[in-house]
Amino acid sequence: MRATTIHAPFDMRVEDVPDPVVTLPTDAVVRVLRACICGSDLWAYRGEAARQPGQRIGHEFLGIVEETGTEVSTIGRGDLVVAPFMWSDGTCDYCREGLTTSCEHGGFWGAVGYDGGQGEAVRVPYADGTLVRLPADAASDDHLLSALLTLSDVMGTGHHAALGAGVREGATVAVVGDGAVGLCGVLAAKRLGAERIIALGRHAVRTDIARRFGATDVVAERGDAAVAAVLELTGGQGAHSVIEAVGTEQSMQTAVHITRAGGAVGFVGVPHGSGTGLDLGVMFNRNIALRGGVAPVRTYIPELLPDVLDGTIDPSPVFDMTVGVEAVPDGYKAMDERTALKVMVTN
C-alpha cells in the first residue's frame, strides 16, 4: 500500500510500504478514508522535531475497520471509526480517569515501528480503547465526514483548551492563535456558553472562520499592541479565559497578559519557547492559572460526537485544501507556507 514517510526535513515521500496486519489480539486494521496534516506535523517537517529517515507520519484519521484481533470486542469489520491522535488501552488508571494521553500503554501514530495516518491503512493497537465507532451512513456524507475527522485532534484539542481556560456560561474568552486548533477553540468556547469571544489573528481568511465559529471580536495586532487591544475591549480587565494555541514565547506572553485576574490560560500549543513567555510574577500577583497540555481527545469524542452529528457544531471549515495521498508532500508545503490552513487527505 501507499503511505507518507519522512526522510529528512522538507523531504516527505509517498512510498510503497507493507500492508498492515493484525499482529496482537487487541489490534485492528483500519483502511483510511480521510486523514489530515496537523500544524504539529510541521515541527517534524521543518526539522525542529527529530525523526528517523523513513518514519511514517500523520496522527489524524478515520476509516473502515478491515480486520480485528481476537480480543477486540467493541468494533468489527466494516465499522466506520475515528481514531484519536494517540492510542490508549482504555483500561489503565489514567484511561479510566479520562487522561488517555497518559495511558500506560499509549503511543503516537508514526512512532518508530508504528503506522501513521497519512497513508492507505493503519494498524491500530488497543483497538477497543482507541477507536470510536461512527454511524455507518456518515461514510457517504462528504461534508459530515470532514467534520467528524476533526474529532481525531483539532476539535478535541480546542475543547481541551477551552476546559483548561475554564470557559463558562457568560464568560469572556480570548483565543491566541488562528490555526485550526485556535479556531476550534473558538467553536468550543461558543459551545460552552461563552458570551464574548475575542479572536487574535491577522489573516482575514482565518478570522472570517473565527467569526463564523462564534468570535464576537477580532484583534489583528500582535505583542504589546494585542494586549492593549484586548484590555481596551474588556474594560481594562482582560478575558476570564484565554486559549493559547500556538506555543511560542510571544503567544504565551500575550496569553498571560490578556487574562483577567483570577482567570486561566488553557494551553494546547506544543511548547516551542512558550515556557519563557510565562511571567510567573504576573501570574502570582493576579492569580492566573495555567492548565492544559496534550489533549485526551479520546475522552472527548463521545461528548462532542452528538453535537457534530446533529450540526450543533461544524468544524469542517478548518479544511481549506484537499489532496490525495500521492500529493501529501504538496499539502505540507502549502501548510508550511501558510497558503493552506489545514489540509485534508482523501483516499
Place this chain on the structure above:
Amino acid sequence: MRATTIHAPFDMRVEDVPDPVVTLPTDAVVRVLRACICGSDLWAYRGEAARQPGQRIGHEFLGIVEETGTEVSTIGRGDLVVAPFMWSDGTCDYCREGLTTSCEHGGFWGAVGYDGGQGEAVRVPYADGTLVRLPADAASDDHLLSALLTLSDVMGTGHHAALGAGVREGATVAVVGDGAVGLCGVLAAKRLGAERIIALGRHAVRTDIARRFGATDVVAERGDAAVAAVLELTGGQGAHSVIEAVGTEQSMQTAVHITRAGGAVGFVGVPHGSGTGLDLGVMFNRNIALRGGVAPVRTYIPELLPDVLDGTIDPSPVFDMTVGVEAVPDGYKAMDERTALKVMVTN
C-alpha cells in the same frame, strides 16, 4: 507610639511614629495585640525587595478596634478583629468574586504612606471590607489568639495553595517547603480530606510539626533525590496535588516533577526564580496544571474561622519565638538565620 521601620537591608528599627488616626470615613484604627514576621518580610530584610528608608513593615496582625470612621458599619470600638495581609474594599467586582487581593482599592500594609502591622497600632483603610470580627472572649485566650493570628496570612495562604493544587478527599498531596506556609498547607490538605500527605523538608523541628499537622510521610532529600523519593512513595506516579510554598527555581522544579499526570501544582511561594523552574514541556505532556498566587485570605477567614475556634485545626505551633515590639529586629535576625520558624510579636 512605637512601630517597626526598615531603613536599609538588615537595618530594622523600632521608632516613635505618629499615632494613627481615622482620616477617611471608611477607616478604622486598630490597637495591635498580636502581629508576626512573615517569610516574605525577609525579602525586604535581605534587600531583595526594595523599600524606602523608614517604611513601615508587617502585614499580619489582630487587635482591638479603637476608633472607626463615620461610614464603618460592621465593626465598632472595642471589637476584637483580625486583618488579612492586604486591605480590600469588599464591594468591587473582584471582592464580590472572592479575589480580594485584586481589589480595585486594595493595598499592602507597610506600603509608603501606610502603617504596618509590626507596631502598636494601625490605620486600616476600608475597615468594613478588610477586618473580620472575632469572638470577644478570644482576647483573653492566649493559645487561641495565636491560632487566630495565622488567619491573617499563613493559614489562609496554605489553604489557597491546597485549593490551587486541587486537594480532594482521598488525594495524595506533596508539600514543597517546610516554612510556616508549607506547614499550614499540610494542615489545609488534611482538613480538605487528603489521605496521604508527603512533607518535603529536612529540619526535624519543622517536619515534626508537619507530622503533627497531618503529614504521613517526610522526604528529607532535595532536588532529583527528592523527586525520586516521592515517586518511590507513590508507585512511580507522583502526587495528585503538590503545594509549592518556597518560590525558588529548585522548589518549583521539584514540584512539577513530583506531580502526577493530570494533577496540579498550587503555588503560593512568592516567585524568586521559580518561573525558570517550570518545565512547560513536562507540564504539557502530563497535563499538569499550575494554579495559585497571592492568597485572598480575606475570603477564606469566614470559612476557616469556625474550625480554628472549635479546635478542628490549630495552626499555632508555627510560632516558635515570641518577642515584644522593641525586639522585632531580633525576630528578623532569628528568622533570617532560620533559628526561628515564625516569630510572634506581642504588645
